[in-house]
Amino acid sequence: MTIDNNFKSNKKIYILISLIFISTFLVAQNNDYGKVSKEELLQDFNSIDSTASAAYLYKYRKTYFNYVSGVGFSLITDVHERIKIYNKEGFEYATQKIRLYKDGNEIEDLNKLKAKTYNLIDDKIEETSLKKDGKFKNEISENINEESFTMPNIKEGSIIEYKYSITSPFIFNVDEFIFQHDIPVNKIEAFFETPEYFVFRMNVKGFLNVMPKREQFNKSLDYTQRVASGGTTNAGAGQGLGRTTQVRGNVKYVSNVISFDLNNIEPLKEEPFVNELSNYRSGVKYELSYTQFPNSSKEFYSRTWEDVVETIYKNPSFGDELRKTNYFKEDLDVIIKNLTDEQEKINTIFSFVKSKVKWDQSYGKYTRKGVKQAYQKGVGNTAEINLMLTAMLDYANLEANPVLVSTRSNGMPLFPTREGYNYIVSSVRINEGIILLDATSQNSLPGVLPIRALNWEGRMMSKNGKSTIINLYPTNKGSIQTFQNITLSGNGTAVGKIRNVYKGHQAMSFRDEYGKDKQKSYLNQLVNNNDGIEINNFEVKNNNELAKLPIESFDFTAESEIDVVSDKIYFSPLLFLATKENPFKQEKREFPIDFSFPFENISTTIINLPEGYRVESIPEAMAIALPNGMGNFSYAINNVGNVLQLKVSKKINYPVVPAEFYPSLKEYYSKMVGKLNEKVVLTKI
The missing domain is CATH 2.60.40.3140 (Immunoglobulin-like)
Incomplete structure (x- = not known):
C-alpha cells in the first residue's frame, strides 16, 4: 500500500514538473x-x-x-x-x-x-x-x-x-x-x-x-x-x-x-x-x-438588410428569373385548371416541380443557366428550382415569396451582407400562416424543409423590396410511434414484431436513409445499431407515397438483451430499443443544443412472459419535465397476468435549447437513460 501511494505521489510530481517545464519552454521557444x-x-x-x-x-x-x-x-x-x-x-x-x-x-x-x-x-x-x-x-x-x-x-x-x-x-x-x-x-x-x-x-x-x-x-x-x-x-x-x-x-x-x-x-x-x-x-x-481617399467623399460599403435585399432582387439572375412565366404557363394551366382549394394547389404545384426538375446538388441564391433551361433540361440548382416554384405559386394567385437562407454549413450571417446567404427556399401565405417549401429534396413536404436549410432564421423577400425575418425551424413535431409485441423464453431469447410509423421530419429522415439504392446499407445499420439482432420479414409501406406516413415493420430475434441467472431472468423492457448512454457528457457547454426540429417518440410494448415464471419486480413509473415546457419524459409499466404492458413517451418541444439549460438537459437525459435501462426481474415458480 505504501509503495503504491508513493508511486502515485511521484507520478503526480513528475506530471507537474513536466507541465511546468513545458509551460516555461513555451514562453522561451523561438x-x-x-x-x-x-x-x-x-x-x-x-x-x-x-x-x-x-x-x-x-x-x-x-x-x-x-x-x-x-x-x-x-x-x-x-x-x-x-x-x-x-x-x-x-x-x-x-x-x-x-x-x-x-x-x-x-x-x-x-x-x-x-x-x-x-x-x-x-x-x-x-x-x-x-x-x-x-x-x-x-x-x-x-x-x-x-x-x-x-x-x-x-x-x-x-x-x-x-x-x-x-x-x-x-x-x-x-x-x-x-x-x-x-x-x-x-x-x-x-x-x-x-x-x-x-x-x-x-x-x-x-x-x-x-x-x-x-x-x-x-x-x-x-x-x-x-x-x-x-x-x-x-x-x-x-x-x-x-x-x-x-x-x-x-x-x-x-x-x-x-x-x-x-x-x-x-x-x-x-x-x-x-x-x-x-x-x-x-x-x-x-x-x-x-x-475615403484624399480629396474624395466617403463611399459606404456597410449595408442595411434593405440594401442587401434590393441588390439581390435586382440581380438579373434573381429578380428577372422570378418574373418569367411563359416557359411553364401552358403546362401549369392544365394541372391547376380545376383546383380551387389553396392547400391542394400548393401540394400539386410542389409535387409538379419536384417531378419536373431534379436538384444538381449545388447551392446558390442566383440561377446559373436560368429557370427556363432548368425546366427544359430537367435539372437545376437551388435558386433555379425554388425561384421556379415561387413563380408558379404566384402565377396560381397564391401569395408566394422567395426566402434567403444560409445553410447550416455556411453559418449565420452576422451582419448585412449578400455573401451571408447561399440558398433559396419558397414561402406561401395561407390563412393558417406561412408555409415554407423546398423542392430540391424529393422527400420534403410543404412545411418540412431539409435539415440543411434549418438554420435559425431566413429573410423573406417581397415584391415591394422589403424583407422580413422568418423562423426556419418547424413548430410541428416530427414523430415516431413504435409498437412492439415481444415473447420471452426461459432460455433468454426474445422474439417479436416491431412497427414504426414516421411523421413530419422523422418521415423525411427515414425516407432519406432508406432511399433508392440504400436499402441494404440501411438494414446493415439497423442490425449493427441494435446489438446484432436477427431481422426477418422486413417491410416498408408508403415509402414513395409522400401524402401517406411511411410504416416500417419487421420480425426480430434477440439473444443478448436478457440475462438468465440461476432461477431468475433480468431484462430491460425495451430490450435493444433502450437508449444505453447519456449523449451529454461534458461538464459544461457553451453552444446551444440543436435538435433540428421538435420531436416526440412514443412506444407501446407488450411483453409475453415465459411460462413457469412470475414477476418479482418491475421499474417504478416516472414522469419528469424540462424547464419552461421544453420537453418531458414518462414511463409506465404494468403487470397484468402473464403480460407486461409498457408505454414510454419522450418529447422535446423546442428545436433549439439554449446553453443555459444544458445542466437541466443533461440531468433529464441521465434520469431518462437510467430509467430505460432498469431491469424487470422474473423468478422461476
Whole structure:
C-alpha cells in the first residue's frame, strides 16, 4: 500500500514538473521559421489537451494592404504555422489546403511557399523540405481554386512548419481570422493593418475572450499618375491635341494596426446536437464600412438588410428569373385548371416541380443557366428550382415569396451582407400562416424543409423590396410511434414484431436513409445499431407515397438483451430499443443544443412472459419535465397476468435549447437513460 501511494505521489510530481517545464519552454521557444528545437520534438503530449493528436505550436498571420504605383492596392496575407504531430491520428495535419478565389481575370495568388518536416533522429534534428511532387492544384468551382501540399517524411513526433503569402485583388474581402481549431493552439500572433483610407468594422465570434491591441503609425507611399499638361501640336488646324505628363509624388498617411496575442487556446471539440461547429469557432471577421481617399467623399460599403435585399432582387439572375412565366404557363394551366382549394394547389404545384426538375446538388441564391433551361433540361440548382416554384405559386394567385437562407454549413450571417446567404427556399401565405417549401429534396413536404436549410432564421423577400425575418425551424413535431409485441423464453431469447410509423421530419429522415439504392446499407445499420439482432420479414409501406406516413415493420430475434441467472431472468423492457448512454457528457457547454426540429417518440410494448415464471419486480413509473415546457419524459409499466404492458413517451418541444439549460438537459437525459435501462426481474415458480 505504501509503495503504491508513493508511486502515485511521484507520478503526480513528475506530471507537474513536466507541465511546468513545458509551460516555461513555451514562453522561451523561438518562433522564427526554421528554429525548431529538440525540446519541441521531444514533446509527447500537449499541456493544453493531453489527448490531442496534434497541436499548433505557433500561428502567425498578417493581413495588410500593399500599393503598387500605377496599379493600385492589393491585399497581402502572410502566414506562418508550426504544428506538432503526436500520433498517427495527427497525420491529417500534414496536408494543408488553401482556397484561392477568382472572378474573371482577377485571381488570388499563392506565393513564397516554403515548408519543412522536422524529426529527431539519433538526438539530431533532421530536416526534410517540401518538394514539387508534394504540391497540388485543383479547380473546385468556377470561382474557387485550391492549392494544397502534403509534407514529406511524417512520423509520430514530427513537427511541420510552413509559410506562404497570398496576394489578392479583392481588397474588400478579408478572410476570417480563425483563432480556435479542432486541436489546441499554444500561441497566436495576428495583425490586420489598413491605411486610413479603408475603415473596417470588426465582428468577433465564438467564446474566447479576445482583446485586440490598437496602434497607429505614420507611413508614406510613392505614386505615379498621368495628368494633362495642355499645349497644342497643330495650331493651324485650329485644334489643340492635349498631352499628358507622368507625375511622381509621395503621400503620407496613418496606418491602423489591430493585433492579437493569444496563448493556450483549447480545441473546439465536437459535441452532440450542434448545428454547425464552425458557427461557434472563435475568430474575427472584418467588414468594410467605408472608404475615403484624399480629396474624395466617403463611399459606404456597410449595408442595411434593405440594401442587401434590393441588390439581390435586382440581380438579373434573381429578380428577372422570378418574373418569367411563359416557359411553364401552358403546362401549369392544365394541372391547376380545376383546383380551387389553396392547400391542394400548393401540394400539386410542389409535387409538379419536384417531378419536373431534379436538384444538381449545388447551392446558390442566383440561377446559373436560368429557370427556363432548368425546366427544359430537367435539372437545376437551388435558386433555379425554388425561384421556379415561387413563380408558379404566384402565377396560381397564391401569395408566394422567395426566402434567403444560409445553410447550416455556411453559418449565420452576422451582419448585412449578400455573401451571408447561399440558398433559396419558397414561402406561401395561407390563412393558417406561412408555409415554407423546398423542392430540391424529393422527400420534403410543404412545411418540412431539409435539415440543411434549418438554420435559425431566413429573410423573406417581397415584391415591394422589403424583407422580413422568418423562423426556419418547424413548430410541428416530427414523430415516431413504435409498437412492439415481444415473447420471452426461459432460455433468454426474445422474439417479436416491431412497427414504426414516421411523421413530419422523422418521415423525411427515414425516407432519406432508406432511399433508392440504400436499402441494404440501411438494414446493415439497423442490425449493427441494435446489438446484432436477427431481422426477418422486413417491410416498408408508403415509402414513395409522400401524402401517406411511411410504416416500417419487421420480425426480430434477440439473444443478448436478457440475462438468465440461476432461477431468475433480468431484462430491460425495451430490450435493444433502450437508449444505453447519456449523449451529454461534458461538464459544461457553451453552444446551444440543436435538435433540428421538435420531436416526440412514443412506444407501446407488450411483453409475453415465459411460462413457469412470475414477476418479482418491475421499474417504478416516472414522469419528469424540462424547464419552461421544453420537453418531458414518462414511463409506465404494468403487470397484468402473464403480460407486461409498457408505454414510454419522450418529447422535446423546442428545436433549439439554449446553453443555459444544458445542466437541466443533461440531468433529464441521465434520469431518462437510467430509467430505460432498469431491469424487470422474473423468478422461476
